[in-house]
Amino acid sequence: MRLSGAAASLAFFMAASALPISMFNSKRDYPPVISPKVFVINMFEYEAKPWLKAMDFPNNVTTPGLSPLYPDIYCNEEFSVCEMTTGEGEINASGSMTALGLSPMFNLTQTYFLISGIGGGEPQFTTMGSVTFAKYAVQVALQYQVSYQEFITTNKNWTSGYWGYGVSDPWTYPANVYGTEVFELNESLRDRAVELAETVDLDNGTDQNAVNRLLYDQDAARALPAVVKCDVLTSDNYFTGNVLGDYFSAYASMMTNGTAQYCSTAQEDNASLEALTRLSQAGLVDFARVVVMRTISDFTRPPPSRANDTVAWFNDPQSGGASAAFANLPIAGMPFVEDVLNNWDTIYLTGETYAPKNYIGDLFATLGGEPNFGKTSFEVA
Template identity: 60%
Template sequence: MRLEFLASAFLAATATAFPIFGKRSANTTFLEESVPDSSTNKLETSYGKPFAIFQPKVVIVSMFFYEQDPWLENMKFVNNITIPGLSPIYPDVHCTADYAVCQVTVGEGDINAAASMTALTLSPLFDFSKSYFMVAGIAGGEPQHVTLGSVTFAKYAIQGALEYEIAYADYHETNPDWKTGYFAYGTSDPSAYPENVYGTEVFELNEKLRDRAVELASSAALNNGTEGNAKMRELYEFEAAQNLPSVVKCDVMTSDNYYSGNTLGDYFAFWASLVTNGTATYCATAQEDNAHLEVLTRMTVHGIVDYDRVIVMRTISDFARPPPLYSNDTVNWFTNVSQGGSSASVANLYLAGSPIVNDILENWDAIYKDNTLYKSENYVGDLFNTLDSGNRDISAESFLIN
């Protein structure tokens, strides 16, 4: 009798503490009865979250405190939920009072991002099957396309680190025509398309959703930055670099290596074009995005998330190559010369990102819940066509899968 009373009291208290609890509908995706019978000894497991408590409409993904702060300062995240497996320095998911918007900080670099995103998406507390994920971080920028404070929304995320690398001292005499020591797996020439791939070299995102985010962000009043930013912009010859910040459709390069300079900038622009069959416009350099997208691709296969509801936004905190004044002094420019600070890029994360968040919340039932209006029409996913989304436009006709 006492146990029954305690159980009733617990449920009543839980419903009060979590107002969305009573609205929770079971997600029966991939429950046990959905698993086909098999006469082999292959054990297949199902994965559903019928007892999840929280169903956020939007999940904002930050990488470190500098990126999370504008969201925590401008939105009322009153709930903090500790999730096993998140970063030891960012162990909590922050959510609004009704749990409609949540924010998570995954840590910097590929490994931290992948580990945290996996822990988050597999948490039994959350049902992310209809959630929109928006990666919102800062990045280095290519002055041909962007300026300090610019806001970029990607269609492609390209991984630059999955290549062979030979130091300049070891190839410049034998291969004097090479402009870099990077070349693709399975090849012996920096200009060749990779013959061996891991599948994470390129991810393609929902173009229609990207365009909607760009449309909404373009009406935002962006932070133009500091006087130092303005002086740095004047040193460049590119019109894009000289301009004030704007919203740009262009693509992101992922690499744990924090690279800079004209040589590497030129090579990775070539690499981005090469592995997307000439369709990507590389403009931003970051460390985590392909890790995020790999996790979200895998989880989509099992109905845990919906890859079609993913947005990657990067704001430009610094130029990824020097202006002509420092073209022969890249190390000094990179390590000692101030570009005026990154305050504009941080402020613009919220200024440019909040319009799509608000649009999702305001038009949830009419537009976003079922995601029919902004359902992708382009190919989406990785090089393996894991999501079976149609004709792959980002790969060669054949390659060896490793």
């Protein structure tokens, strides 16, 4: 969906401009309505800290409806860039994003959103500290589930205890869905963000990270951090290991008709994208202006030497690379932010230069167009 100044959204913001922000936060004199060019979205404190350190955000706007832990939105001096922390998990993310989008304090109709968080990484495609930019976000936990002990004797060919709604095995596309299972993002804008991120030197992490990378067989895992085009999975369940990794990788491929290449994990992205889809449908944001970036803090699978000891490996803090992942959030994301600011009038204002050439949106084609994934119809759940 491309925004064209819908009358409804204009009326909304004309009415909103009558509500001074000072009624919510009286520390400074703010514009009647804040219209950021870029909004950086983090999910928890340690993702936000590198951004707050990298940029000067003197303005803090207390905004009703945000997470009780993170009630303030931070903006730079010109209010051209703002940062929000949603709180962790799908419920917090959807609640905070919806509250932001419906706030009369902000006009987000032309804003670019950079979802900037850390996640686990598949060693086939990433290493600790790598930076991933997604075209697809797939929600993997909306399925039936049974414990290992209760399927291994009756369904011996199953590789996990998950299977889709309305079907009877793990290899059949779900008969009914909730609509949040798959989102496709603007590939042109994603590619521009990747192109910009590839111009910077990434933080390579610690000496221990270097040692841990060499425990893996895959070239990507053993290499230094890089910028990667690949796709993200969302699950409130923090899964790890080869069994679930293999299953969810196959599930993501099935849900996108073989198109998605899963490489990173998240707990919030599909929730944030659902909120942005609804807001875009209402003319309050532009879904074509959303970028999802995840830096890799840890591997999703143990190295071969620890394959029979996954729990202990996962619980060992020496196995991760969080410091590089946090550091690389602004390192890799800042070039996109600066590009938007520096080329606002000539490139980004209209959105035409990096307008999507692919389908964007959800399974239900809420924003129009025809998705190249999903089915023509679904049963009612």
